[in-house]
Amino acid sequence: MTTEFAQDVERALTEAAGALRRRQHPDGYWKGDFETSLIGEAAEVMLRHFLGIRDEEATAATVKVLLAEQTPSGGWASYHKGPDELLLSTFCYVALRLAGCAPEEPALRAAARAVRANGGVEAIDNPTMLAWLALIGLWPWDDIPLIPPELVLLPPKAPGSIYRMGAAARGIVVANSLFMAGRPVTPASFGIEELYARPGGSARRLPRPRAVRAATALSHLYARHPVGFLRRRAMRKATRWLEDTQERDGGWGGNWPQTANVIVGLIAAGHRPDHPVVRSAIEALDQYVVHKDGRRRLEMWTSVVMDTALAVSAAAMTGDAGTRAAAHRAVPWLLDNQVTELGDWAVLTEDPVPGGWPYEFANDANPDSDDTAFAVAALRRLHPVGSDPAVDEACERASRWMLSQQCADGGWAAFEPLRWRLPGRDALARIGFLEAPSADITGHVLEALGADGRAGSPAARRGIRWLRDHQHPDGSWPGWWACYHLHGTSAAVTGLTACGVLGTDPAVARACDWIVAHQQDDGGWGEDIRALHDPAWIGKGDSTPSQTSWALLALIAAGRADGEPVRAGLDFLIRTQQDDGDWAEPWHTWVVHHDGLYWRDSMLRLVYPVMAMSAYLAATGAGERR
CATH class of the missing domain: 1.50.10.20 (Glycosyltransferase)
Structure with missing residues (x-):
């Protein structure tokens, strides 16, 4: 030295x-x-559409950010210098459509081409995230494996219990089980046919293993014919569990994704937007918004x-x-x-x-x-x-x-x-x-x-x-x-x-x-x-x-x-x-x-x-x- x-x-x-x-x-x-990719910004637009609480100023700011980070090839990358990512590009496209952008605009035509070039929306293999498209009527619920709320009734040590899942996913699983029980839809005013790689395409079964396909079919069979008293008990317990685990800041897990999923779950379970738990949670979403250098970003x-x-x-x-x-x-x-x-x-x-x-x-x-x-x-x-x-x-x-x-x-x-x-x-x-x-x-x-x-x-x-x-x-x-x-x-x-x-x-x-x-x-x-x-x-x-x-x-x-x-x-x-x-x-x-x-x-x-x-x-x- x-x-x-x-x-x-x-x-x-x-x-x-x-x-x-x-x-x-x-x-x-x-x-x-x-800072993550723009998946949170896109999901926020979708969430506000589902809840019917669109904020014009926030939406315009999100559109600005989405368009600024579109790649030269038309899609959106999930990391610096990365390739276009299919799910992210689909979410960003849908968010821009919900914000009022027309599919004929050059940016959206390029985005649609990028989605199709990556296999089309039908190639997305993440059923959990596809549920967000289902909430706004852009994907059929029948193609998504459902999480039964009855999971919350299992003893903690039982296989499949929520306490045998990762802590970071537990609240989201419980919340998803609530809205998957009702499978609510606030339909978008458009379709996404232009995002399918095959002409005249439509939703098809995802490329999942046979066991997962079987589980999807069984989950829907049970969802159509649940055991009534068990379903009612599970919905009450899941709702109470979420209410009891709300953090002092109004959210869940200290993060935007879990809080957003819980809001949807509680709404689907019958809570009104003015319910104290839901109202404080919606207010808590604002704490994840960051304004910096003239841009509005979401810290998930x-x-x-x-x-x-x-x-x-x-x-x-x-x-x-x-x-x-x-x-x-x-x-x-x-x-x-x-x-x-x-x-x-x-x-x-x-x-x-x-x-x-x-x-x-x-x-x-x-x-x-x-x-x-x-x-x-x-x-x-x-x-x-x-x-x-x-x-x-x-x-x-x-x-x-x-x-x-x-x-x-x-x-x-x-x-x-x-x-x-x-x-x-x-x-x-x-x-x-x-x-x-x-x-x-x-x-x-x-x-x-x-x-x-x-x-x-x-x-x-x-x-x-x-x-x-x-x-x-x-x-x-x-x-x-x-x-x-x-x-x-x-x-x-x-x-x-x-x-x-x-x-x-x-x-x-x-x-x-x-x-x-x-x-x-x-x-x-x-x-x-x-x-x-x-x-x-x-x-x-x-x-x-x-x-x-x-x-x-x-x-x-x-x-x-x-x-x-x-x-x-x-x-x-x-x-x-x-x-x-x-x-x-x-x-x-x-x-x-x-x-x-x-x-x-x-x-x-x-x-x-x-x-x-x-x-x-x-x-x-x-x-x-x-």
Whole structure:
């Protein structure tokens, strides 16, 4: 390491730390812009049509955004530089028609061609999303497998129980079961014949396996002839369950999709729009609307806890007194937002102890292991064990909660232990109905346990063993919530080393070799969303600041701070830093559902480089001057 290079890193870190401080909210938290594709904006237009509450100003603003992001080929892409995506393009087209755009307009003619070129609307293979078209009369309900509300009557431990589903999907499943029972329609004033690839086409059975087709037929058979008293009891219980799980902000799950689905479900179950629960929920939808740079966008989720916890860690790692002071200002906010009540997760948890953190401002029903791990690691970077009673108590509860959520095989999923052992598990996991343990979540939890003094606990040892057992032969691990092997591998390495596994350990060494082998020519690292579906893209893509920083954090944690790959990666960060200390990162590198819903967060392109540069200076001793 040269003194000049260390000074360059320090200068870049000083500028980045300044940007980090400037982005802190007066209340202490940090929050970036959560940006997905335009599926939410399109769905909002469809929802307002269904409910009969069209907002002309909002609709006009949405039309402007939709047309601005239409691709040259006519459709809409679900991620930066991606191809036209069929479902998204269909939703955007329908939203524009609902907004009053004529099919003869050039933009809509191009969009229709793009849909047809991708197989036509009849090739959409996501029946859950097709239900949104059915709600406005553009797809037949008969072609959609129905979720029976009687599911809520099953005992919690029974196969098929809502408590054996992924926490992120549970509320949507219950809500969908309500509107699928009645199958309401607020018809659009047009059809979508021009979106079929075949001339004179119409809805046909989706390309689903025979078992799914049979389940669809059986679900409709039962829907036509339900057991009357069971159906009535199920509708009442499902409605009451949704009412009881409404969050303090009026929504459900702290996100737009679940809140929107619940509104439709309650309306279908007989609630009027002026019912207090529904009225507060409709009002809650406005909190997901963001006006920025003259544009109206919809944040489907609110990443405030994740952003705050990671920003606290980054600020604490800088060693700069002013930046660490900013981190300390966030501690009361983090402590206030810890979940201290029992929720859905407790139903099948033995001796449940609340103490996790959610992803959003309001989601007390379902905290998650990932954000809880981020929060514990952040708090411990500021307050080591025994230094602050309030932090000690919060971390004790959080750690106990994380341990209670460990899967039977030793890994961790984000929300709850995997409780599904039937065929089709992986397919259901890809669309969010279930969640299996993953390397990125397991690595993050191990990092938190190590920070909390629990590196030698039986749970940590089981987590380490899970990572060893699930490492791929090439040395990598696939992640789940971000793209893809790069995220899983870096999280696994930082988790293992936080729990005392040495950088010379064969598993860590092979992982670091894999990371180095996938460094780009510009010194950075990047992995394209296409890696989720095409193995040829694994570890490949345009270099990004956040992904480069993931790789650097892993290599530095493994004792490779003095290596040329680390210096080249840091040089990439220095070269690409903007004058304001931040970085540009238009790529979508995070994942909601593997089958088409991806996101980016404007905080993470800043937070991770601050971490990486701070870790480098600390590991090489250059940071002692700060």
